Amino acid sequence: MQPTQLYLDTARLGQMSRRAQQAHLDFARMAVEEGASQFFERFLREGSDSWSGNVQSRFHGLTCWRGISRLKENLRTLAGSDPELPVLMVNRLADLMRFASRLLFQQCSNVLVTDLGWPPYREILDGEARRAGRSVTPLAVRELICDSQFGEDDLVDAVRRRFLAAGCDGLFLTAVSHQGFRLPAERLVRALEQVREVRSIVIDGAQDFCHASADLSNEYCDLYLAGCHKWLQGFHPMGLGFYGRRRSRVMVEMLLVDLLESGELNDPLLRFTTQIESAKLDGETETVNLIPIFTCQGATAEALERSASVPSLLGMRRRNVLQAASVAESSGWRPVLPAEPFRTGIMLLQSERDVIRRRSHRDLRESFADEGVALTAYDGGFVRLSMPATEWQPQEIDQLRSALHSVA
């Protein structure tokens, strides 16, 4: 197998950004030189402001670190919202989803979900619904939004009708699905709130954050789930939970404290960051993997310094989708794209040939890896490509064409 020449798998895990890499390398060097010294602990709490010039050049990749609070402010800025509002940080995204489910079913008896959700998250939601004796109402939108005539107004209408007819009072929406289908989350929330109270709203923004929109300036939801290891390119997995809507901010914090104290929520990073912000460390810090917060800070700093905004990068990725679709069609692959309003920088292709469709997803992925292309494959001959943020280079297009031909 040859090394990857064309990486198109950001939707699974983004390549580490340059600043994240620098933070990673310098953190490793600090780990060798300082271990868990007081120097390190002070740096962790206060950042690098008090470092001499010599130390700063020794650990240059970590100079953007200003403490947990500053990292959270930067993440908030990236999400377009008030930097003073809180952010949760977790090692395990499943824990964050479990927390989100508890939050939803505290006040809701019936939560509406779409069929665009990531299956493991849906399982967690269903599990919590069963525990609490509540309901989940599914709405199939995937097929609808694949119809080229289907527009955003039609989607809003369909969601509203289902929400009202089923007597729903809560909402769990996937802003961008793992297969690249986008929902206008804020618009849907507002449309529903005009006709009935929506008691609790959780948005899965894992594929949305730093890719499609993630504009939380209006704090339209009670909890927005994201991660820094996909489109933010922090690489090391770390889950993020943005909250702070006026009606639910204290509720979220009280539920969090309750679950941490009872041990029902036991994420080490969440516990650590909560404690360090309240200056109440309990002596378990040595067991927490801290590398994700530093690489996240590096990636965030790089993203904030970028001149292009997320919407303009999305525009570029969508143009790349069209170009890749054209290449795919001439190479024996059928693009599976939603209607134009629902497109993102992720695209699905399906092989036209039955023999390819019968291959396992592992085989398919390996075949593309043998051609130097990294992507995600699914059973049924589907592959998922995450578009680059820059215009296709001729050699990249050639490589993609060649790989699609070879595998087909």
Add this chain to the structure above:
Amino acid sequence: MSHEERPYHRTALLSFRFLGTAVIGSLVMALVAVFGTAPTQLAILGAFISILGGLFLSYLGQEDQREQKRAEVIQSLAVPLSLASDPELFQQYQVISAALTALAQRTDPILRQIALLKLASVTEQIDGLAEGRIVFALTESWRTVYEDLLCSPDVRRYRSVAWVQHPEYWQDEPSKQSMRVNFEAVRRGVLVERIILLSDELWPAEESLPSPEILPWIEEQHNRGLWIGLVRESDLSREPDLLIDMGIYGDRAVGVQELDDCCRTLRFTLDVDPQAVQLADSRWKRIQLFARSFGSILDQEPPRT
């Protein structure tokens, strides 16, 4: 082969009553037939038949009375018979019966008078219990039943209407304990929804939020995960039957609380009758039409600094 002794039953034809009466009657008729004229014989036969008829009718009358008495006895046995399958209640029945029997031996007229009054009150309470109603008067002990209900595994939804006329509402220690049980219920996954009816003093029309005297109590419930709706009392001026303090425990029971001016319980009535629960449910839905969710009210407020 067993050789059990079978009980001996002598046929009625060999009984003294039958043989004696038949022999005497036959001898009399034989003497009349030998020594009497035909009209005399007829008259005596007629007399015997009349006597027989009269005896039969008298027997029927007595049989009616016996039947009535048997019915009364059986009915008086019906109560203990149906209770026999319920050992706990049957024990109480026996204790009460024994006490009443002992009371009947007392002849003091004043004691008797008071006893009858108290028994009338007890009878009324037992009647209420039989209809599925438990009344607690002038006591906070209803909270034990209330808390048991909220902790019951088959109560997954608790809807409550709190009529708050005074800032001291549910601020005493027993109430705080009951509120903690509410929070624990939410923690266990019970959906707790409370509509709070506020007097205009506690939520003036020109204010977006209730007064500071009651706001922390409301906020705490909201922040603990209860769904809270607010209604101004004046909005219900045309629907006075909606001004009520009640709780609906799943679809099991409904409780109605009456308070005095100092927010102490005057009476708490728990009703498990399905019709009462249905009535409470429709009342709840009517009140909900007037309610604004506290969450939506908070969303209109500026962010807290």
